[in-house]
Amino acid sequence: MRWYQRLFRRARTEKQLDTELRFHLEQQIADYVATGMTPKEARRRVRLEFGGLDQVKEECRDVGAARFLETIIQDVRYGLRQLRRNPGFTAVAITTLALGIGATAAIFTVVNGVLLDPLPYPHPGRVMILTESSRKSPEMGVSYLNFLD
């Protein structure tokens, strides 16, 4: 089975795993009973030899790439459930995020417009500031008429 198929066939996979392991346990019990053990004794011995059934199942489930996705999906579901159970917390969290993102976006818009975007002229790199200087003051604005001269 491909890994993506496993995602959608969890119930089937689970049932097959159970069938497979139970097959083993029951065969072993039957074999021990055939050698003269009482069924109770055989069951006990098989359980000991096999190890924890649920642990084995969990290890089998851990195999493969689908496991990673399954875990993420479980986590997301769990998160959503928790949010639904605590509407107050959810509201605060969402408001915080909304304000944070909003403020950041607003400030970035200003910074972007003022500092980052090139000026809306052709050859913005060649825009300059002209000043005049005289003995009285080292730096003055240039009047338009002077500029034309």
Added chain:
Amino acid sequence: MGEERAEVLKGTLDMLILKIAALGPIHGYGIAQRMQQISRDFFQLQQGSLYPALHRLADRGWLKAEWRVTETGREGKFYSLTPKGRKQLESEIENWERLTGAVALILQTAE
């Protein structure tokens, strides 16, 4: 052999499973049985640990699993070796022989 039993060496379990599956389609219980029989009960295998290994090997494409009806009329999951698995088995056996050969050499000459 008495009480002297070995845990299956880590890393060799995969190789042993592949080798047994190479003999023909076999279910997990059969693999456990055969491993005990052939090694004359030397390997003490926690039987449950066989299954995660089987699933891992199947996931890597070295074993192919299919459901079949057994002699006793039950449905069992049978594993068989894929061509990719056969290649893997060959390279693992080669590694194993190199390892044991080197160890034997050291034991013989370091006296």
